[in-house]
Amino acid sequence: MTEGGFEREPVALDARITSDGSTAWPVEAGRYRLVVARACPWAHRSVIVRRLLGLDPAISMGIAGPLHDERSWRFHLDPDCKDPVLGIEYLGEAYRAADPDFDAGVTVPAMVEVSSGKVATNGFQQLTLDFSTQWTAHHRPGAPDLYPQAHRDEIDEVIASFYEDVNNGVYKCGFASTQEAYEKAYGELFGRLDALSERLADRRYLVGDTITEADIRLWVTLVRFDAAYHGHFKCNRQKLAEMPVLWAYARDLFQTPGFGDTTDFVQIKQHYYGVHHTINPSGVVPLGPDVRPWLDPHGREALGGRPFGDGTPPGEPVEGERVPSIS
Structure with a gap:
């Protein structure tokens, strides 16, 4: 690497959530909460894929605010500055629930098991591919094939x-x-x-x-x-x-x-x-x-082209997930 160059650290909790039971984390509707931040491009792509595939009934979404400090992403836009489902102020709390000695980067997106409050995975490179291939039983009717x-x-x-x-x-x-x-x-x-x-x-x-x-x-x-x-x-x-x-x-x-x-x-x-x-x-x-x-x-x-192929556009964003419109 060139001296003074930036090198991205690898994610630390890169387990997969799969449909065939081959990993410790099985696909299960309602079991996980996708934690994102609107600001982050890595998180944004998981938001887009979740919405296009219609996974919002199966995977709830928590939204960290745009500001954070050395303690990690913070839910500073939520009432009492806590995620309403996980009950935590900082996403780092869910990382330490998974590993009390965790000292690597606290990143979004992260899939958090709701019952235990533990991060199951922050493997951002694989996560959206698994939304397309592992969560098919929970896709909406008309969901596009984003990974044909x-x-x-x-x-x-x-x-x-x-x-x-x-x-x-x-x-x-x-x-x-x-x-x-x-x-x-x-x-x-x-x-x-x-x-x-x-x-x-x-x-x-x-x-x-x-x-x-x-x-x-x-x-x-x-x-x-x-x-x-x-x-x-x-x-x-x-x-x-x-x-x-x-x-x-x-x-x-x-x-x-x-x-x-x-x-x-x-x-x-x-x-x-x-x-x-x-x-x-x-x-x-x-x-x-x-x-x-x-x-x-x-x-x-x-x-030419067909944006959604043989599928259909998603419906309106669910309540609580809307962003300000351009006017």
């Missing part, structure tokens, strides 16, 4: 192509502590975004003609780009709004049920600008950018 068998190899390959350079790449830029590390990450980030622009110039989605896991994983980074990464993380060759193909692609998905209606730009900015004190010591949160252009026509329908 015929395209899995290509989906995995595409995801792998942009994970380090884009999903993780924005963090490599933002947390680089040397000029050399920053410039290396910056070049890799925009080189990959240019390649993705070429790929998406004549196709509506990354793989096949429907929305897949690959689109969800790329999009959660794109939707935060101008609000946080362009300025806060110094990813400033161009704004997303100045990259025509990716900007249209991102707007197309934003206007698709499950994407824009799970996005909270206010909490995104509150988190990035309010928590990373080494980058933004003042904690001042910018008022911009104007988010209304996310609703502008995108023209991507001309490329």
